[in-house]
Amino acid sequence: MKSLPDFDMVLLGGTGDLAMRKLLPALYQQVKAGRVSPASRVFAAARKEMTQAEFMALAEAACRPFLGEAYDAETWSAFAERVNYLPMDVRDPGSYGALGAALGGHPQRIRVYYYATSPECFAPMSAHLGAAGLISAHSRVVVEKPLGHDLDSSRAINDAIGGHFAERQIFRIDHYLGKEPVQNLLALRFGNVLFEPLWRREWVQDVQITVAEQLGMEGRGDFYDRTGALRDMLQNHLLQLLCIVAMEPPTGSDPDAVRDEKLKVLRSLKPFTAAEVAAKTVRGQYQAGAVAGQPVAAYAEEPGVSEQSRTETFVAVKVEIDTWRWAGVPFFLRTGKRMPDKLAEIVINFRPVPHPIFGESAHGGRANRLIIRMQPDESMRLYLVAKQPGEAMALQPVNLNLDFAESFRDRRLEAYERLLIDAIRGKLTLFVRRDEQEAAWSWVKPILDQWEAGDDRPMDYGAGGWGPAASSALLSRDGLAWNEEY
Numbered sequence: 001m002k003s004l005p006d007f008d009m010v011l012l013g014g015t016g017d018l019a020m021r022k023l024l025p026a027l028y029q030q031v032k033a034g035r036v037s038p039a040s041r042v043f044a045a046a047r048k049e050m051t052q053a054e055f056m057a058l059a060e061a062a063c064r065p066f067l068g069e070a071y072d073a074e075t076w077s078a079f080a081e082r083v084n085y086l087p088m089d090v091r092d093p094g095s096y097g098a099l100g101a102a103l104g105g106h107p108q109r110i111r112v113y114y115y116a117t118s119p120e121c122f123a124p125m126s127a128h129l130g131a132a133g134l135i136s137a138h139s140r141v142v143v144e145k146p147l148g149h150d151l152d153s154s155r156a157i158n159d160a161i162g163g164h165f166a167e168r169q170i171f172r173i174d175h176y177l178g179k180e181p182v183q184n185l186l187a188l189r190f191g192n193v194l195f196e197p198l199w200r201r202e203w204v205q206d207v208q209i210t211v212a213e214q215l216g217m218e219g220r221g222d223f224y225d226r227t228g229a230l231r232d233m234l235q236n237h238l239l240q241l242l243c244i245v246a247m248e249p250p251t252g253s254d255p256d257a258v259r260d261e262k263l264k265v266l267r268s269l270k271p272f273t274a275a276e277v278a279a280k281t282v283r284g285q286y287q288a289g290a291v292a293g294q295p296v297a298a299y300a301e302e303p304g305v306s307e308q309s310r311t312e313t314f315v316a317v318k319v320e321i322d323t324w325r326w327a328g329v330p331f332f333l334r335t336g337k338r339m340p341d342k343l344a345e346i347v348i349n350f351r352p353v354p355h356p357i358f359g360e361s362a363h364g365g366r367a368n369r370l371i372i373r374m375q376p377d378e379s380m381r382l383y384l385v386a387k388q389p390g391e392a393m394a395l396q397p398v399n400l401n402l403d404f405a406e407s408f409r410d411r412r413l414e415a416y417e418r419l420l421i422d423a424i425r426g427k428l429t430l431f432v433r434r435d436e437q438e439a440a441w442s443w444v445k446p447i448l449d450q451w452e453a454g455d456d457r458p459m460d461y462g463a464g465g466w467g468p469a470a471s472s473a474l475l476s477r478d479g480l481a482w483n484e485e486y
């Protein structure tokens, strides 16, 4: 792989969880791979007064568990030489002079600002960077979700950032787009001829997207209680996955060609009426239970969560897409905390054969199925119907399994690593454009409005289960069921 061009990266929120768990380890990996020249610099900016040595000791302790076997002391010191700690209050315009002084001249140098703070700081940081003259044509900004909590607030943040950075300089990160199997889905769809003719309503019966987590709040109760699963996961990650499955072939892989097609999908999502919200969405909140054999507390007992909380920790929706390709094909999306497994997958269920020549009983309604697994393993499995060995013509599904870890021995890039590289290189294809993001907020608006208007609470589900029973009913009403081949 080619070396990265010289860059300066400023992590605003440099001592936070994101910096420690994802961003610094990603940059370390790039140093280890020999792709970061000694001239490139990382500035970690945060309020706490600390010396450089204190920060590096903190970062080393925090990053090591996430680096695992990739950690070695020699690379760490090479990495540390490129990292500078900068104590500054990002909300204080007076502290940007010191940032400017630390960055120095280098007018041609790529400069990436990473907003890893809470979103309330995004507008003031943009204004202060602008006022201090620290934004040039070579600057970029990477912004983390959540970008707002609804359409209006997301517009306000986009306006504030857009007042100082052009859209081509704004990298809205959705780390699911950086996951290797998601990009492989693009390769599968548009690098092969086999699937494209079948990738439509005539041959696809339904699509299921599941992102399940075993984790609960992990100290984020306060944030999560104001957010919920719909805003935290579905509005962004799951709708982006849906776009990759459902979009038309783009004319090329340049950013706007891909993002135009995703936008069309988002704008074709059938909007819910108030009555449909009740029929086509399920929200749940976990109660006490057990995950991986360990007892866990109810959501309402998590630190930072209100005892009367009506926040959903699980959501399932039935989505329809109003296009020629997808009319009438249900897309079922679900995500939740405290589920039995960490599982992220996309399931394409193809239709059964039009006429079962071996008889209904031999066939048993079996059909082709494609499963793209992002977590826990990275794989693609295609289920074909085959004959069981023996005298009788009995059929059973068998799978062709492409396990990425086995097939490709190279180290696979973590989602954040890949996206940081793209941001440094200025490649926007895997980042979300403003109009996409706002189309996604528009689509979820009636759901948010309806949930907030009523007095209903989310349904209970036991931690360690697959969500409320109503989630299965969402599919069984159409004679379907969630994939259960885990």
Ligand code: BG6
Pocket (backbone or CB within 6 Å): 175, 213, 232, 233, 344
């Ligand atoms: C984040 C959410 O965007 O994605 C978290 O805010 C969630 O709540 C996380 O845990 C899941 O990401 P991954 O890559 O671990 O599936």
